[in-house]
Amino acid sequence: MLSESSTATVRATLPAVGAAIGDIADLFYRKLFDAHPELLRDLFNRGNQASGTQRQALAGSIAAFATHLVEHPDTRPDVMLGRIANKHASLGITAPQYAVVHTHLFSAIAEVLGDAVTPEVAAAWDEVYWLMANALISMEERLYAQQGVVAGDVWREWTVVSRAEETEDVATFRLTPSDGAPAPAFRPGQYVSLQVELPDGAHQIRQYSLTGAPASDLRTVTVKRVRDEGSPEGEVSRHLHTRVRAGDRLRVSAPYGDLVLHTTHAPLLLASAGIGCTPILSMLEHLAAEEHRAPVTVVHGDRSPADHALRADHAALTGKLHDASAHFWYEDPEAGHPAERTGLVDLSGLPVASGTHAYLCGPLPFMRAVRGQLLDKGVAASDIHYEVFGPDLWLAQG
CATH class of the missing domain: 1.10.490.10 (Globins)
Structure with a gap:
């Protein structure tokens, strides 16, 4: 005070x-x-x-x-x-x-x-x-x-077990602790920091959401490459895409992050855009493993189906739930995609159950728009949670 x-x-x-x-x-x-x-x-x-x-x-x-x-x-x-x-x-x-x-x-x-x-x-x-x-x-x-770590001592060396190309600009890396010790537990929605040594000797750090099952000793991160070669903004993602392969080692932090799926029997709405789907996939996997029974509405927006990283997983995990539906919006859809799901995410025609808890991840304009729509539909502000990739500019922009 x-x-x-x-x-x-x-x-x-x-x-x-x-x-x-x-x-x-x-x-x-x-x-x-x-x-x-x-x-x-x-x-x-x-x-x-x-x-x-x-x-x-x-x-x-x-x-x-x-x-x-x-x-x-x-x-x-x-x-x-x-x-x-x-x-x-x-x-x-x-x-x-x-x-x-x-x-x-x-x-x-x-x-x-x-x-x-x-x-x-x-x-x-x-x-x-x-x-x-x-x-x-x-x-x-x-x-x-x-x-269980000393303050600041969050880093361990991990080995890349495999790498998969999800889209032209998105790759998934599966990691395991290099020392053979158990991987630290994480909660659905959390992230880790990856630290890489760049050609100029700098050791730059970026955060990536964890996907996959927390019970496994493997940890999975999905990285979208930023293609602006003249900018330091994507220097870590470009390094991971161009240089890191199976067998390589990375410094990885313990898992952190406050956008975590709380145990609830309330209806859920999980909304993402672009690579913001990664923490949502972790939540969906957890809900499926826990045999979640309450309604779950999954919402995602992307440029096109080809740009939608982990699209098949997004749909398949939703399909494993007892009472869930997936709604994907694309600005450039493929033939046969519903007209009402073309363009930016628009929840006006989507029913939102009373008492819904919402989790949002994606670019700030997307989250602002979805949050506003949810408030208009009666979702309590305290029940809308979000994650920003990068510095949180929500407060800075008013």
């Missing part, structure tokens, strides 16, 4: 800080990487830095956290914090790194806002930062403990 004096100061200065938070985030990252270039090389996603999405996500999360402290002083935005903490845990972030961030963030704040940063203002925003940082540190410690 923010102190009364700091609450008044933060409320008064929030408009000015909010208006400048993008500039602050930009300067913060420049200062951080000037002082610690190894962080950009081996920890932060160079693609997200180049595109600016990481700066937008940082700015959005700070502004949202401060606003919540002021407007809802007796609660904490644990959904937002939990999403960040899971991502941090998958990267092996540790408590001392928050002090490093603090140094460069507050240097950026002082430089951008100048004389407006009085000692009182600095103290109030310092309190905001450490409330957020300590909440994340505590959550991350619990996540590490749940996996």
